[in-house]
Amino acid sequence: MTSRPTPGLTRLNAAEDSAARAALRTICASEAWVTAVLARRPYSDTRALCAAGDTATAALTAADLAEAMAGHPPIGRPEPGDPRSAREQRGMADAPAALRAEMLELNxxxxxxxxxxxxxxxxxxxxxxxxxxxxxRIGNTPEREREIVREELGKINRIRLAGLAEAPDDEGAPPP
Structure with missing residues (x-):
């Protein structure tokens, strides 16, 4: 992560609220998360943006987490036509049929x-x-699993936020 404004971050900072909100919604489906990250603009660098994302993730309620998770396809079934979803789940792409079937059953x-x-x-x-x-993880208590989900969501959001911030002028970031 860079310690200076990047093209994508500059565009996010300068974007109209509606465009920035739409871009952030592609990172995380929780409205509470989007609102919290949006409220802290402008960001000086990618680290600051990711830190704001971490803070917002830590503050999510159980209902907010459920909303965020609803925006994620099951492992082994990336969102059709979404190259990011396919890229994020690349590890399942060449899995043998038996492993794919087991993942479906476990999911x-x-x-x-x-x-x-x-x-x-x-x-x-x-x-x-x-x-x-x-x-x-299937053996975890619901409380323990909710905390693991929060940690995993934070990792996903950081990767996606960094990608948004690092995007060249013509990719990924909202228009001003």
Whole structure:
């Protein structure tokens, strides 16, 4: 992360509230999170933006977390037509059919137990590691799992915020 304003960050800082809100909503589906990050503009650098995202993530209520998770597709089923979703879940792309079927079964069991998708920062993880994490986490208490979900959401948001801030003038950031 850079310690100076970047093209994407400059555009985010200068954008109309509605355009900045729309851009932030692509990072996290929680309105409370978007509002909190939007309220702290302008950002001096990517670190400051990510720190604001971390603060907003830490403040999310259970309902806010549920709203944020609703914006994430299940592991193994990236959002159709969304290159970022496919890139984030790249570790599942070449998984054998048996592992993909097991992930589907585990995802359904997890959703039944916790009432939401299994959320993990999948960037850089193999299909085996995601499956192992899912197997392990399905035994958590709802309270413990909610805190892990918050941590994973924070990781995802930081990666996405850095991508938004680092985007060249013509990519990713809202128009001014």
């Amino acid at each position: 359904l069991a997890y959703q039944e137990r916790f009432g939401h998708v299994f959320l993990i920062c999948a960037t850089g993880l193999t299909a085996d590691r995601m499956r192992d994490a899912l197997r392990h």
